[in-house]
Amino acid sequence: MKKQMMAAMCALAVLAACSETSEELVSEVKGEGVYATIEQPVSVDTKSLAYENGKLVFTWAEGEKVVVFGNKDAASFNSLTSGETSTKLESEGFTLKDNVNYYACLPAYTIPAATQSTSVPVTFMGQRQTANGNSDHLKSFDYACASATKAEGKNTISFELKNQVAWIVLDHTFTDATNNVTSVTINADEDLFVTKGTLDVTTSTITEGTKDRKITLNLGEEGGNGLSFAAGETFRGFFTLNPVDLSGKTLTFTATTKSGETVALGTFTKASANLTKNLAVRIQTSGSAKVATVDGKEYSTLSAALAAASEGATISVVSDVTTEKVLIDKSVTFDLGGHTVTADDDVFYIAENGLTVNFKNGNIVSTKYGGLFFKQGRQNEHITFDNCNITGVEGAIATSTLTGSTITINGGTFTSSNNAVILTNGNKRMYPYDETNTALRENPNTITINGGTFKGQMSDEAYNGRNSIACGIYAAWKDIIIVNDGTFEIERGVGVLCRGGKVTIKGGTFTTTDPDTKKGCVGDSRIVVPCQTVYVDKASQYPDYEYATIEISGGKFSDDSCKDYLAEGYGIGRTYIESKNVWYTEVAEAVSEYDGMKYSSLQTAIEASEDATKEITILKDMEVSQLTVYSENKVTINLNGKNVNITGYEPNCTGVDINGGSLTIKGSGSFGDSAQKNVNPLFYVNVGASLTIEGDASYYSANVCAYARYWNSKIYINGGKWYGSETYTLNKYDTNQEAIISVTGGEFYKYNPAASHSENPVANFVADGYGVVKDGDWYRVVKATEVTDEASLKKAITSSKTAPVLVNNTIELESSYLSLTNGYNLVVGEKGKITPSSSYRSDVGETISTANKTGTVNISGSGSIEGPSNSTDGNGACAIEIMGSNRSSTKLTVNIYGNLTVKGGSGGEANNAVTIINGIANIYGGYFYAGLDKNSDPSEKVAVIYLRPGWKQNATLNIYDGVFECAGDPAFLINCLDSSVNANKCTINVTGGIFVGFDPSNSVADKINGKNANWVPDGYVSKEITYNGKQAWEVTKAE
Secondary structure, rough: OOEEEEEOOOOOOOOOOOOOOOOOOOOOOOOOEEEEOOOOEEEEEEOOOOOOOOOOOEEEEOOEEEEEEEEEEEEEEEEEEOOOOOEEOOOOOOOOOOOEEEEEEEEEHHHHOOOOOOOEEEEEOEEOOOOOOOOHHHOOOEEEEEEOOOOOOOOOEEEEEEEEOEEEEEEEEOOOOOOEEEEEEOOOOOOOHHHHHHHEEOOOOOEEEEEEEEEEEEOOOOOOEEEEOOOOOEEEEEEOOOOEEEOEEEEEEEEOOOOOOOOOEEEOOOOOEEEEOOOOEEEEEEEEOOEEEEOOOOEEEEEHHHHHHOOOEEEEEEOEEEEOOEEOOOOEEOOOOOOEEOOOOOOOEEOOOEEEEEEEEEEEEEEEOOOOEEEEEEEEEEEEEEEEEEEEOOOOEEEEOOEEEEEEEEEEHHHEEEEEEOOEEEEEEEEOOOOHHHHHOOOEEEEEOOOEEEEEEOOOOOOHHOEOEEEEEEOOOOOOEEEOOOOOEOOOEEEEEEEOOEEEOOOOEEOOOOOOOEEOOOOOOOOOOOOEEEEEEEOOOOHHHHHOOEEEOOEEEEOOOOHHEEEOOOEEEEEOOOOOOOEEEEEEEEEEEEEEEOOOHHHHHHHHOOOOOOOOEEOOOEEOOOOOOOOOEEEEEEOOOEEEOOOOOOOOEOOOEEEEEEEEEEOOOEOOOOOOOOOOOOOOEOOOEEEEEEEOOOEEEOOOOEEOOOOOOEEEEEEEEEEOOOOOEEEEEOOOOOEEEEEEEEEOOOOOOOOOOOOOOOOOOEEEEEEEEOOOOOEEEEEOOEEOOOHHHHHHHHHHOOOOOOOOOOEOOOOEEOOOOOOEEEOOOOOOOEOOOOOOOOOEEEEEEEEOOOOEEEEEEEEEEEEEEOOOOOOOEEEEEEEEEEOOOOEEEEEEEEOEEOOOOOOOOEEEEEEEEEEEEEEOOOEEEEOOOOOOOOEEEOOOOOOOOOOOOOOEEEOOOOEEEEEEHHHHHHOHHHHHHHOOOOEEEEEEEEEEEEOOOEEEEEEEEEEEOOOOOOEEEEEEEOOOOEEEEEEEEOO
C-alpha cells in the first residue's frame, strides 16, 4: 500500500497540548474482494485544542502494497484505486478461506519474507524529508495493521488499518536567512524516543527496543547541501515517532547546517501532552531563538555573533545553546550570563594567533572532547576564565601545541571524565615541523590557577588502550603552571603530574582516592604512575623531562607526597579538613626540621620524632595553640634561639601534653605562654613520661610551668629561665609524691624550687649537690663547689659567698664554729657531715653560727650537722645558731632545705638543734633532734628548736615540714624564752611537719595570755598520729 499525505495545516496555531478526539473508520464495500480502509490521523491545534481547517489526510495510490497473511500463508496485495481512503486489493494465487482470521499490515517492505509473521520490525531512524513541506517520507514509517475474518460463504473481507504511530508537525519561521540546513532535531533531557522496536500485528502493540533522547529529521537529498531558507520563510517538517507521553517534558528544537553550526529553533513544554496513536501534533515556532547579543543586536548562533563582533567586543550569551565547534579568530569576551554552551565537539577553538579571549559567568559542556582547544601551533594567546564551569570528556582545557601564551583561571568548576582536567601537550613544538624554529619551540606557556574546583575521573580505564588513571593537571611540556588556590578532587588518579616544565603550587586543596592501591597510565605514555596528589615522572622522557619540577610552598594534600617537592624554606604539617573528617598534609613556611625533613608544624615534627638523639631544630619564631608528645615519640627540641609562643585554646589549657614518651628541650630562645594568660600547666607530664630541660631558654606559664601528674612522671630541669607563679612553678599531683622533679639548674622568678609551696608539706626539688642562690626576685640553682676539709670549707664559704659549697664527706671542726653570712649557700650532701671534733673548744656552743649577720643564708642537702658535745657554754649548745645583727633593720633569714639531719649534740647546758636569737628561721624539711643535757635526766624537758631573743632582738620560726624529736620530755620540743613570748618578741608559725610527743597547737611550754600557745595558724590542723611507734602530731592543711 502506498499512501499520500495531504497537508493543509497553514491555519493551525502554535503548539500547546494533545486532544483525545479520534475519527471513526467506515469502510465502503462495493463488491466481492479484499478491501482496505486507512485510518485518518487526528490533527490538533495545541494552543486552542480545536481543529482548524487543516488535517493530515491519508489516501491510497494505485499499486500500493499491503501484506495479508493467515492460515499459515501470506501474500502481497496491490491497491487498485488511488485518491481514496478505501481501496480494493488484489493478489494472484492467494485464496481466502472461510472462518480464518487474517492480518494486514504496512508498509510492506518491513515484513520479513517468511510465510507468516505476526512480528514486524519497526524503526524511526533515517527519516529524510527532501523538500520543505513535503510529506512523502511518511509512507516509510506509517506502521499500520488490522485483522479481519472471511465469513463462510462470502467472498468479501475488509481490513480497517489502524495507525500505530504518531506525528509531530513542526512549523518554524526563520527570522534570518539560514542556508544549507541538513537536519532538524528534537532533543529531550532523557531517552524518550523509540528508535527501534517490534510491532505485534495481532495485538497492535509496538514493543520498545532501543531509545534515545533525540530524534532527527534529515533534510534534502542524501549527500546534498540540505535546504535553505530565506528570512521570513516558514519551514514545515514531519516527524514520525512511537507514541510517547510528553507531559511535563521539555523539548528543544535545533537545526544543523552543513558546516556543523547549530541553530536553536525553540523549546516546548506542556503539563499535559500525551502523544497517542494516530495523533498528529503541530508545534509552531517563529523566528530563530536568540542565543547571543553583540552591542544590543541579537543573533541566533554564536558563530553569527562572533562574525559580527569587532575586536575586543563582548558577546553576551542570552540562552542555553547547543552548537558545533565555535572557531574564534578575534579577541573577544564571552559573557555566558549563567547559561550553558554545549557541543559534541570541542566547544571553543582558538584558530588565530595573538588573541585575547575572556570567558566568564557560565557553563561550557563538551559531550565528546573538551571545552577549549587550540589549533596546532598557536602562539601568544591570552585566555582568561572567570567563574566558568567547563565539563569535557577529553579534558576541560587542552593546550595542543600552544606556545608563548597565558591561560588564567579565576574560579569555577572544571571537570573531565577521561584524560586530564587541565591538559597540556608533550609534543615538541616544531609546528609546522620546522626544526630550525627554536624560538618557537622554547617559548613556554604560563597557566595560572587562582581558584576553582577541578574534578577528574577515568570513566574508561581502558582509555588509550591501556590501564589509565585520571589526572588533574597534566604538565607534559615546558609550561610554567602556577597554582595559587583551588580544590582538586581526582578520583582514582594523580592530582598533578609533571613530565616537563615547572609546576609551582602556592595553595589549594588536593585530594586523590585509592593512593595506596591504584596506579596506571596517563596520556600516551605507558609508564605507570601512582595515584597520589603530586608526582614528577622523568621515566617517560618527554621533551623537557630533565627539567620537570614541582615546587610546593603552600596547599593541603590528602597524602604526604608533597614532602618530596617542597620549596626552599617550606615544610609539611597536618591540618584537619572538617568537611571530609580527615587529616591532610599541609605545606607552609618551615618552622622546624627533623632528620633532614622540614616541617611547617612543630606538632607534625614531634609526631615524626622517634629518636631522641636526632634533634628537632626550630627554624623560626612561631605561635601554636597546643602540643602533644605521644607514647611512641622520643623528642629533643633545639630552640635554636627562636621563640615558640603557646597561646592555649582557653584559660587553664595545657601547653604541652607529654602523654607518654619523652621530651627534651635545649638551647636558647623562649617557650610557652609569653602573655602568661591561658596556659596552665605549660608541661603536663603524664604517666610514664619524662621532661628534660637544658640550656638557657625562657619558659612561661600562667601558673604551673611543669606538672608531674603520675607516680612515674619524671621532670629534670637542668637550666632555663622560668616564669610561673610564686607557688606552683613546679608542681606534683598531691597524691603522687613519688613522681620525680629534680632541679640541677635554671633561674626561677619569685619561686624557690628548694622550698616549693606547691606541695604539702613544702618540697625541695633541688637535687643533691646543688643549691639555690637568691638574687632579687630570682632563685638560681647552681652546682655546689665541693670541699673535703675544714680549711677548704671555711675558705670556700668566705670566698664564694653566693655560690653553693658542697660537703659530701665528714668534716670535723677542730677549733671553732663555721660562720655563715648573707648569700652563703651551704650544701651538705648525702654523705656529708659537719661536726665538732674531739679537740673542739669546749666554750663554743654552736657548730654553725650567723652571729651579727644580715641577709639570707641557705643550708640544704641530705647530710647531717651535729652540735658540740659536753659544751660549757652557759647558754647551751646547738648545731645551728641564728643571731642576726642588732644594728641593721634587715633581718637575717636562714633557710633550711632538703632532708638534712640536724642534731643538737649532748652533755651541755642544753642541746638544741637550732637556736634562734635574732632573725628568721624557715625550715622546709629534714630531721631535727636534741639530746639530753649534762645531767642526762630522761625526764628533763628538752627543746629541739629554742627561741631566746634578747634586748632589741626578735626571733621568728616558720616550719613548713620536717620531723622534730628529742631524747627527754618533749613538752618543750618547740620553746620560747618565757619573757619573750608575751613581749611579742617570738613568732612561731607551724604549717607542716611531724612532732614526736608534742602538739604545736597546744604547747604547754609557752603561755599566751595564760593559755597554752597555739603555733598552728588558721587553715591548718594538728592531728595526732603514731610515728615509729610513738605518739606524735602532724600538721597539715585543713580539708
